[in-house]
Amino acid sequence: MENNSASYLEVGSAGVVEKQFFTYAQPPEKMTLESGANLGPVTIGYETWGKLSPQRDNAVLVAHAFSGDSHAAGFYGDDPKEAKPGWWDSMIGPGKGLDTNKYFVICANILGGCMGTTGPSSINPETGAPYGLDFPMMTIGDIIESQKALLEYLGISSLHTVVGGSVGGMQVLEWCVRYPEMVRSAIPIATTMRHSALAIAFNEVARQAIMVDPKWSKGNYYDSEKPDLGLSVARMIGHVTYLSDEAMRRKFGRRLQNKENFSYGFDVDFMVESYLRYQGSKFVKRFDANSVLYITKAADYFDLVNREPPARSIQDIRGVPIKFLVISYTSDWLYPTYQAKELIQALKRADLDASFCEIEADCGHDAFLIPDQRLGTLIGGFLDGVPRN
């Protein structure tokens, strides 16, 4: 159980990584989406760490959250000196929770995204212009189909685990109901079987913030100014839901930003205002507004309980030999622990092998992204106990 704590803290130990691309569903063999719409060609941007074993039995799929990307660990070769490592660098690397000495770790940008995988900002081959709102509505299930195509291309038919937080956790669960025979273990973190009204409400406010920005132009803004204001307000709202009352009290309280007294105006007074504006303006540089619309809607549609057959829901995979490890955080108010417990209840009723841990942390929903040796130790030990065949 004693792990070398130093290895968890070693930033960038996963090494230099390169984003790779895989394209499939070339017309006329387009991909049929859950909605019935067709899409093709589809390109997937992905990154890998570690080596695939000769038996091809050590693959681990990391599913990223709504605004994440394939860059989960390490650095790019051309990164500037001050660049930050991938978003789960504390989890992926030699001796870390997803130990790259043991596992071949894969992370792919999700369908509908804007970080290398086909999404609304990609060129529609039929028009030669970005899709915009002509991009078909996709679902979490469609994301899984695109990941499965990537695994087939990589020659992987079985996953040691599929792991992810938030919308990544939804992908983990969707993998289990769609392809239970391919999944040996599953680690859904800070996630839910279906969005609550609260979660849908926040997403809707974020979408409205984008759509009321006149520069959004019904999604057709790629050759003009972008709806940066709307997108940054959407991100500000998102950030509030990723934090917690405790975290905000601790980080900001009522402290003022670079001033002693109130300005009695609508400029930034409070530190928390400054923080949110900064997060908003940072986000518009890297993310596409239409991708926010599509991905948040896919998350809102996600429901693992009520599904029209032939689509499988959680109760339809009764008794499959997947080992589940469900993790929640005490201060997560976007997907609170009661939702993880509902998932556990469903897993128990379906006679599935489940473990559950609620980690004490005051940093809210985003806690799973914050370096924490407890999470690495838990996941690493759990994966050691998952049979390889």
Added chain:
Amino acid sequence: MVFPGTEQMRFDLQVIASWIEPGSKVLDLGCGHGELLAWLTANKQVSGVGIEQDQEKAAFCIANGLSVLQGDFNDEVDDYPDKRFDYVILSQTLQQVYEPARLLYSLSRIGRRFIVSFPNFSHFSIRLQLLFKGMAPKSRELPYNWYDSPNIRVITLKDFRNFARDVGYRIVEETAIKTDHHAKHGRAVRSLINIRATYGIFMIEKEAGP
């Protein structure tokens, strides 16, 4: 996995382990660091699940390959289908349960058999303290004061037997034990057991309804 052999386990757990048939499905309520589950998994090839309220202990078990749910077993037992387990184990916790009758009913519903162990409140040292000191008794097994004790139920072997008879639980196995200070070693008590035993261990099967 570095788990102790059976001789390192608490003596009541050693007795319980000896009652479990190989290859069975076991639920351990309040599994702590998972000593019993790990031993049963390694030596009796059981498929085991634990429930443990403490985050650090639950995480320890999970990181050592055991299937453990962090939570309150009073609630967690309700979600399992009927007869999901061959054995449900509640060791040295019954005296801390707020609604023992309801909990034991749930155990009889989700398990083919259930096993409980608890400190015997009619041990002679306890009787003597009450008789001669006139104060709430304390013992190695029940070391707390009246105002800070988690042990809110006072149970004797006789009480438990009467309860089992009244609600239609058949006692399949019963062992009264006397343990040493660390409860690692002990022996079965065969005479004057309600007076001499420090712990009682019972295996119960619910009698089929009419």
